[in-house]
Every structure is written in C-alpha cells, then in structure tokens.
Amino acid sequence: MKNIISNINKAFDHRIRLGIMSVLMVNDHADFKTLKELLGATDGNIASHTKALEKQNYIKVEKSFIDRKPNTRYIASDKGRKAFREHLDALEKLLKTKNELNI
Amino acid sequence: MKNIISNINKAFDHRIRLGIMSVLMVNDHADFKTLKELLGATDGNIASHTKALEKQNYIKVEKSFIDRKPNTRYIASDKGRKAFREHLDALEKLLKTKNELNI
DNA sequence: TTAAAGTACTTTGAAAAACAAAGTAAAATA
DNA sequence: TATTTTACTTTGTTTTTCAAAGTACTTTAA
Numbered sequence: 001m002k003n004i005i006s007n008i009n010k011a012f013d014h015r016i017r018l019g020i021m022s023v024l025m026v027n028d029h030a031d032f033k034t035l036k037e038l039l040g041a042t043d044g045n046i047a048s049h050t051k052a053l054e055k056q057n058y059i060k061v062e063k064s065f066i067d068r069k070p071n072t073r074y075i076a077s078d079k080g081r082k083a084f085r086e087h088l089d090a091l092e093k094l095l096k097t098k099n100e101l102n103i
Numbered sequence: 104m105k106n107i108i109s110n111i112n113k114a115f116d117h118r119i120r121l122g123i124m125s126v127l128m129v130n131d132h133a134d135f136k137t138l139k140e141l142l143g144a145t146d147g148n149i150a151s152h153t154k155a156l157e158k159q160n161y162i163k164v165e166k167s168f169i170d171r172k173p174n175t176r177y178i179a180s181d182k183g184r185k186a187f188r189e190h191l192d193a194l195e196k197l198l199k200t201k202n203e204l205n206i
Numbered sequence: 207t208t209a210a211a212g213t214a215c216t217t218t219g220a221a222a223a224a225c226a227a228a229g230t231a232a233a234a235t236a
Numbered sequence: 237t238a239t240t241t242t243a244c245t246t247t248g249t250t251t252t253t254c255a256a257a258g259t260a261c262t263t264t265a266a
Contacts, residue, residue, distance in 0.1 A: 003143035005122040014224085015116050019108040022197050032244065040106035042226055047245060049224090069233065070243055088198065094125050095191065117253085135215065147255055150216060155252090171262065173214055 007090035009083055011056050016041055016049045021084045024059060024076035032072045050074055058083055110193035112186055114159050119144055119152045124187045127162060127179035135175045153177055161186055 012018050019039045023030050030038070036046050053059045058080030062073045076084070115121050122142045126133050133141070139149045156162045161183030165176045179187070 003141060004126075005118045005142055008118040008121070010118065013116060013118050015108045015111040015113065016224095018111070018194075019197065023107075033242085036243095038106060039108055043244065044226055044228095044246085045224075052223090067233090070231090072244070091121075091194075094122065119253095136213085139214095145255055146215065147217085147257095148253080151253075154216095173261080175215070 004094055005090075007086065008094065009087040009090070011053065011058060012084065012087045014049065016045060017053060020046075020049060020053060020074070021058070021076065021080065024074060025081065025084060029062075029073050029075045031074070035074065053080070056080075056083075107197055108193075110189065111197065112190040112193070114156065114161065115187065115190045117152065119148060120156060123149075123152060123156060123177070124161070124179065124183065127177060128184065128187060132165075132176050132178045134177070138177065156183070159183075159186075 012021060016039055020035055023035065023038055032046060032050075035041075035050070036043065039046070041049075050059065050061070054061055057077055060075045060077050062075065064071050064073070115124060119142055123138055126138065126141060135149060135153075138144075138153070139146065142149070144152075153162065153164070157164055160180055163178045163180050165178065167174050167176070
C-alpha cells in the first residue's frame with residue numbers, strides 16, 4: 001500500500017453518493033423519489049450523483065412505468081457492492097490504525 | 104433528524120481531508136511534509152485542504168523554523184475533534200442502520 | 207563566492223464537479 | 237379543458253479540486 005488513503009474510493013467521497021450506496025447496500029433497490037426523500041437532496045443532485053455511480057458501473061438503473069408513471073429504480077451492482085465494502089474497510093482501517101509516526 | 108445524511112459533515116467529504124483529520128486525531132500534531140508523504144498528495148493539495156480545515160477552525164496552524172527551515176505544524180482543535188467524532192458517529196449510523204423502507 | 211539544486215511551502219488558473227433552477231412530458235385533479 | 241402535480245433531465249453558473257509554477261529561502265558543490 002502506497003499511503004493510508006489509497007484504498008479510499010474517490011467515487012464514494014461525497015456524502016450523497018455515500019448515502020445512495022448505503023441505501024442500496026441494505027435495500028436491494030430504491031427509486032428516484034425514495035433516494036431524493038431519504039437523502040434530502042434536490043432532483044438534479046440525485047440525477048447527477050446516480051449518473052456518476054452508474055458511469056462507474058457501481059449501480060444499475062432500471063426504467064419502467066408504475067401506475068402509468070415513469071419510475072427509475074437503482075440497484076447496487078456486484079462491482080459496486082464490492083467496491084463499497086472495500087471502501088468501508090479502508091475507512092475503518094484509516095480511522096482505527098494508530099499510525100506509527102513518532103512525532 | 105431531517106434525513107439520513109444530515110449529520111455527515113461536508114468538510115470531511117473528501118478523502119484527503121478525512122486523512123488529515125484522522126492523522127491529527129491520533130497524533131497530536133503533524134507537519135506539512137509528514138501529511139504530504141502520509142497521504143501521497145501534492146503540495147498544492149495539502150496546502151488547500153489544510154487551509155479549508157483551518158477556515159472552519161477544525162485545525163490550528165503553527166509556523167516556526169526548525170533547523171533554519173520553515174516548518175508548518177497542524178493540530179486538530181477541540182472543535183475539529185468534536186466535529187470529526189460526530190462525523191464518524193453519523194457515518195457509522197448511516198452504514199449500520201437497516202433503514203425501514205419496505206420496498 | 208556564486209551558481210545550481212533542494213526544501214518547504216503558497217499562489218494561480220485551468221479543469222472538473224456540484225448545484226439548483228428551469229425544462230420536459232405525461233398523469234392526475236379540479 | 238385548464239391547472240397542478242409527478243418524475244425525472246438538462247442547463248448553465250458557482251464552487252471545488254488540482255497540479256504546475258512561483259517564492260523565499262538553505263544547502264551543496266565547484
């Protein structure tokens with residue numbers, strides 16, 4: 001390992017993306033509105049952060065119509081789950097490890 | 104509480120700032136070079152992220168000369184320690200809580 | 207002694223990211 | 237039929253991030 005933060009994933013560096021992932025880790029899916037309400041974010045916000053996670057293939061997007069209305073459902077991909085778990089491990093290590101510095 | 108991420112501190116949303124704080128929580132101080140090496144960041148990076156944390160009064164900066172060379176030492180303030188602990192609590196809650204969604 | 211290289215930062219300005227307001231299109235309501 | 241609401245997406249400005257360049261020395265070496 002090069003440095004103490006090298007395993008911390010840039011993609012999860014933002015609280016909204018962290019929130020999205022943590023919701024999708026516990027619940028096997030969540031839709032746009034749910035994420036929006038749960039995270040207290042604006043529409044544009046959810047749109048761009050989910051897009052960012054989708055671009056990395058960390059979440060999958062399923063579009064359908066529910067009650068004749070458009071519905072966008074987000075699901076954490078295997079890659080995303082793995083990456084997120086690794087991120088959490090890295091976080092935990094960063095915070096727990098008493099780094100030997102002698103300063 | 105308004106939403107599940109409302110206690111997650113924006114100031115710690117970045118891995119370099121997270122790293123700086125975690126180093127300063129465990130070690131009572133660290134200087135510029137140490138942070139730079141420990142985090143594998145560039146000079147400008149450390150400068151701007153420490154400045155951001157200083158602006159929030161989360162860290163204190165002490166400038167002196169050691170061996171005739173300038174030395175900048177960073178220390179977590181009480182406010183910073185408190186804020187960071189609260190941030191970690193919020194993180195933990197976010198990740199542990201099985202949010203009741205019924206979806 | 208003076209030129210070149212190194213140290214410890216700070217400043218700068220371009221690039222990327224974040225944000226909310228505005229836009230879209232269809233559905234529900236009145 | 238008009239108006240409001242829902243469920244998003246797009247847009248363009250603001251903010252943040254970043255590393256390259258700059259500053260002000262100190263050290264080494266010729």
